[in-house]
Amino acid sequence: MTILRLVILSFLISTSLFAQKIEKGRLSGATKNSIDTLAAQNVLNLLKESKGLLEREVDPNTYLVGPGDEFSISIISNEIFEDRTKITPEGKIIIKGAGTVDVRNKTLFEVREIVKKQIQKYIRTDNIDVALTELREFKVIVSGTVPKPVSVAATAADRVSEIIDKASGLQFESSERLIKLHRYDTDEIINVDLMKFFMYGDQASNPTVLGGDLIRVPPINKSDMIEIHGEVFAPGQFEYVEGDSLSTLIKFGQGFNNSSLLDSVEFVRIGTDDELIKKIIDLSSWNDILFSSSQLEGDFPLLPGDRVYVRKKHGWKERDYVVVGGEVKYPGKYAINTDVDKVRDVIIRAGGFTRDASIENTEFIRQRDLEIIDTELERLRTLVPSEMSKSELRYFQAKINEKKGVISVNFAAVLEDENSPENVLVVSRDSIVVPEKNEFINVQGRVNNPGKVKYNPGYTYLDYIMLAGGYGYRADIDETLVNKPKGGQFLADEVKLYRIEPGDVILVPTEIETTFMEVFTTTLTIVTQLVTIAGVVIAITNINK
Numbered sequence: 001m002t003i004l005r006l007v008i009l010s011f012l013i014s015t016s017l018f019a020q021k022i023e024k025g026r027l028s029g030a031t032k033n034s035i036d037t038l039a040a041q042n043v044l045n046l047l048k049e050s051k052g053l054l055e056r057e058v059d060p061n062t063y064l065v066g067p068g069d070e071f072s073i074s075i076i077s078n079e080i081f082e083d084r085t086k087i088t089p090e091g092k093i094i095i096k097g098a099g100t101v102d103v104r105n106k107t108l109f110e111v112r113e114i115v116k117k118q119i120q121k122y123i124r125t126d127n128i129d130v131a132l133t134e135l136r137e138f139k140v141i142v143s144g145t146v147p148k149p150v151s152v153a154a155t156a157a158d159r160v161s162e163i164i165d166k167a168s169g170l171q172f173e174s175s176e177r178l179i180k181l182h183r184y185d186t187d188e189i190i191n192v193d194l195m196k197f198f199m200y201g202d203q204a205s206n207p208t209v210l211g212g213d214l215i216r217v218p219p220i221n222k223s224d225m226i227e228i229h230g231e232v233f234a235p236g237q238f239e240y241v242e243g244d245s246l247s248t249l250i251k252f253g254q255g256f257n258n259s260s261l262l263d264s265v266e267f268v269r270i271g272t273d274d275e276l277i278k279k280i281i282d283l284s285s286w287n288d289i290l291f292s293s294s295q296l297e298g299d300f301p302l303l304p305g306d307r308v309y310v311r312k313k314h315g316w317k318e319r320d321y322v323v324v325g326g327e328v329k330y331p332g333k334y335a336i337n338t339d340v341d342k343v344r345d346v347i348i349r350a351g352g353f354t355r356d357a358s359i360e361n362t363e364f365i366r367q368r369d370l371e372i373i374d375t376e377l378e379r380l381r382t383l384v385p386s387e388m389s390k391s392e393l394r395y396f397q398a399k400i401n402e403k404k405g406v407i408s409v410n411f412a413a414v415l416e417d418e419n420s421p422e423n424v425l426v427v428s429r430d431s432i433v434v435p436e437k438n439e440f441i442n443v444q445g446r447v448n449n450p451g452k453v454k455y456n457p458g459y460t461y462l463d464y465i466m467l468a469g470g471y472g473y474r475a476d477i478d479e480t481l482v483n484k485p486k487g488g489q490f491l492a493d494e495v496k497l498y499r500i501e502p503g504d505v506i507l508v509p510t511e512i513e514t515t516f517m518e519v520f521t522t523t524l525t526i527v528t529q530l531v532t533i534a535g536v537v538i539a540i541t542n543i544n545k
Helices: 002-018 037-050 108-120 160-166 194-200 246-252 343-349 375-381 390-400 411-416 461-467 516-544
Strands: 070-076 080-086 092-095 099-102 128-134 137-144 150-155 179-182 189-192 214-217 225-230 236-239 265-270 276-281 307-310 321-326 332-335 363-365 431-434 440-445 451-454 481-483 489-491 505-508
Touching (some): 375 390, 461 505
Parallel strands (some): 225 307
Antiparallel strands (some): 137 150, 179 214, 265 276, 321 332, 481 489
């Protein structure tokens, strides 16, 4: 029994030690040391659905044509003539009956003029129409801090962000603001800032690509960051890029809340001698025009390390609410009067429990308790079990099994008597979760037919195991456990300590296999100790003679 508990404890500890906290990603949605395969598949599905779709009509003055672009040429003179032709790999258009023209590095507008002039050399007419009917495909290279450097198919309507998505997206360490677009066969390098594009639609920060372009994604520059905190919709840290201003940072924070105190926004900068330079700014005039094209009065450039703090209005009070979910008639969010409403009031407003509600397993969760950081537990997570004292090990074991935030409430007693001490006050963001009745016992582990068995109040754990096919090969019968839905765990043969109830899980573990070498090593150790003791006894006896 002791061995099994140690094995379970070691497993729980190792799981806690090696499980990584999910860190908040950025625009990319990427998280540290993990890959969200479902999100990646969703992105690919969206790319397939949007293939060939244009954001708007093609601008003839900016669209550069290239090999593979298809054109429709219509000529009306004595008779109507229509033809379709593609730009050749050499960058030429072949016009039936009018020769070829070179259109390399030409805009769509220039191509139309060139083709018209070429046709007019052979046919006297002004009724000539040249239309782009199909966009070409070409390759673009994506490299740098990406899952894998790769060449992907693209069209001239695709933006850098779409090409990166086709190449499996960004990593957690990838920069979103310092991406470089290298134009093929030129010295032109374009700065790409996906934050500006997605946060407030700056299209110049996410240009379209051309054939042979190289997209280089550097790692995020953690040493140059700007920060905004307080009463904005998305507080946080952002990469700094030269040219950023105060308005840039506030836009990245997605603007002000209704609770924002705009006449005294605090700006902090670290000076040349590491002293803090603080300034209070009145941004009241910005609230309604922040995302417009209007000039923002008092805007100024930022430097790396700059921080902005937006305070909350004095006396501002958030709307208090609780959430009720599961088997109640009207699940949802309910406004509450703080220091007045109790658990019973909320359940009644939600229409009461349904017939299928498992009242005894209903959970009352205090959300604000979940946000309390246990510094001792966080410290112990960094240690291996062998480095912990006995008291630390017990504390760690208790804490990792704790259902944090759960408040014990007897809901049956609460409904019967509104004056019950169980009828506690609710606070904002509390949750009441009402599960469905579970009329089964779940038998798992080393049984022949693991699964759920219908609950019978007269059955013991052995009856349920027999209904699940009996003990299987190498079942550790003496270590069979009964796990309760609310976290209790008992050895099955200690029947006086528990009562089997619907929803319980009976777990039959696998017998721990002992290898020959383990037996041999243990035996050898014991024999060696016995021989040593015998030698000491003989030596003492000989001395006394």
